[in-house]
Amino acid sequence: MISRLRNPAFLLFIAVFCTASLSLPEVGVTDDDDFYLPAGHSYFRWARKALKDPALALRKDQLDAHWSLNREHPPLAKWLIGAGRYLGHESTGLMPALDAGRLGTCFFLALVVSLIFALARERLGTMPALFAALAFLLIPRLAFHGRVNTLDMPVAAMSTLFVFTFWRLHRQGTAKALALMTLAFGLALSTKLNAPFTLFACGVFWLVESVPKFRGDREGIRFPELPLWLVVVPLGGLIIQVGLWPWLWPDLIDRYIEYVRFHMGHYPIYLFYDGQIWDRPFAPWHAPFAYTWAVLPTTLLFAALVGTAVLVRQAIGWERFDRRSSPNEGRFARFILIHAFIAIGTVAFSPVPKYGGIKLFLPFFPLLAIAMGFGLQRLLEALPQRKWSLPLLMALLLSSGVIDSWKYRGQELSSFGAHVGGLSGAVQRGYERQYYDVFDRHLARWLSENTKPDARVYFEPNHKEYVRSGPYLKRTGDLRSDIRLSGGHRADVVILTHERRWRNFADLAEKLKRRPVLYEHQVDGVVLWTAFGR
Incomplete structure (x- = not known):
């Protein structure tokens, strides 16, 4: 227990959760708050009723009464929003219901930051991993999404949890590894609809890594054996999703079809981009990439570009992954790049509405933060090897994030990097100056x-x-x-x-x-x- 308390990833989780929670009284209200806070309250109220009288709670009329709210989205994030509301408001009276519900989202923010640190630390060491985690936090829009009642930061966290779990365990082949990967994917699937694309990225990664096996037999093409996780994880994850979502229970097939149909035919939502309003047709494919480029603090964008270049070179074998001898050099780089491209490409190239700045592809940003860590490491190699080199470089690269976080405090969804001229320059370039109808x-x-x-x-x-x-x-x-x-x-x-x-x-x-x-x-x-x- 003591060793866990000393674990830097755990300490980082606690620090981020406490800091985010204390800042909640300064965060405005979005229209999503009024969707997810009442739904979370209703779900948690049902859970308490189920503990007292399971037979009553499992009746169809009770399931419909408590679970019909916001049934178009899976429940996991709303479970935690409801738990936060209960613990912070109903049972203790420590804070208003709005801020108490947001404790659940703060949990996901703290989780994703600690996962960025843990995943980057394996390859880069403690300080570059800490830089990657802080870089994520200092992107103002991400800090905002991590403190409001919405599903975007939760799905980023749970997708990253599955990425982390898969990377650690997918080659072990043990029952425990399969169970943990299935659990992580089931939790991600229970958060938001875009979680399955994380599993798709794992499949693409496996296919890429299996290419040499296709060519290994001179007598003909020999297909590699399908890994067991490719079957167990999606099926088991689906079972977990159904188990966590009581609204599905009375009529599983029809209600699941209703859930999928809603998102296949999602109503258009306006986006002002490139000087014009987009609804139908949806915004062009380059909008997510352009928004990412525009909203990142400038020095963090520089670190991301350098880090991405390093990962690409490592992925194709142009340079060693690290100084250790390994038959699998470049695997991690390919893994991160495939996941990052699919996370943002799913929104960019799919016939779906592209709205809300960067909110629809938040699972992309933990991977980009890891790339920033690689950028820091490469830039550090170009500096004189002095004690001050690393802290000075970290401070310089984080500086624009600190400046933008202060400059746009309370207006984080209006933040743009200095390389586009800040908010004023972005408006001249045809970007929306604000959105989401935030009541600040x-x-x-x-x-x-x-x-x-x-x-x-x-x-x-x-x-x-x-x-x-x-x-x-x-x-x-x-x-x-x-x-x-x-x-x-x-x-x-x-x-x-x-x-x-x-x-x-x-x-x-x-x-x-x-x-x-x-x-x-x-x-x-x-x-x-x-x-x-x-």
Whole structure:
């Protein structure tokens, strides 16, 4: 037990979880919060009922009553959101329900950071692995997604857990190894629909590594023997997913088909990219790659490019993987590159909506962070071998992440790297300045401090999402309880959020010019929202 407490990956997990949890009162409310927090609460309430009266809880009417909320997504992240809400709010009263539910997401953030560290440490050593973990944390958008009630950071964490488990165990062939890989994949599958692509990447990796075996027999093509995990892991993972998802139990086949159909025909969601609005057709294939390039802090982007080049050279055998003699040099590089390409390529090249900046392909970023660790190591080799070389290089490469995290605090979804000119340069290049209809805490506090009693406040261009978010901020104390979110353009205050993905934005801005401007909130010289009086 003492040795585990001294494990640096475990200590990193605790540090990240505590830091993220303490920062929750500064994180705004998204529309996803109102999907996943009530669902998690309902699921956990059912679990408590099941412990007291299993026969009652397993009745179809009870399963439907508790599990119909947000049934289009698997339950694992919502289990933890519900547990966080119960532990942090219902049972202890330590924090508002909103922030307590987010403890579950903070758990996943801490988990993925510790997994990045553990996976990178095997090949790079402690300090480059720590750099990779910190680099992930210092990408402002990732820090935001890791502290709100949504499924994107949870699936990044669970996909990385499966990647870690598979890499460690897939060649062992023991029953224990199979069981652990199956468990890890089942948990990932129980988090979000894009988890299966991680298993697909493992299959591609196995196929690539098996190519020499296809050519090894002069008498003809000899196909390699299929590994047992290729059958056991997907089937076992599916069983775990069904076991964790009681909504499926009353009518397994039909409800699972309903789940898949929802995502096969996902409704379009607007994205403003390259100076235009995309819905149907969806944004072009290069949008995920362009967004990744644009939002990374500049020095971290440099580390990522260097590290990716190193991994490519190692993968194709142009240089030694490390200084140790090994018959499998380059395997790890090929493993990481295949997983990274499939994680982002699935979104880029599939006929699916591409929206929300980088949120749809977060499983890509832990792998990119590991590449950054390789970049650090290669750059270190070019410096004089002094005691100060490593800490100085780490500080320099992390510096833009620190600067951007401070610069965009509270507005992390508006963060862009200095190499594109920050937010102002990104707007000129045709990127969206903000999205997700985030009801920021500072916006709520401004309204509380600057509106009359019983004031009516209306949001344009997407008022309905702020109506959902407002009650949460009233319960946290950020938004005055007497403020009414209603009134249309007859309201006392109209807030125009500058989201160009709405086609009527220009018309709304023109109409609202007739009203007095009470306040403009700017970041990097770019207006994010404007408050208009009557």
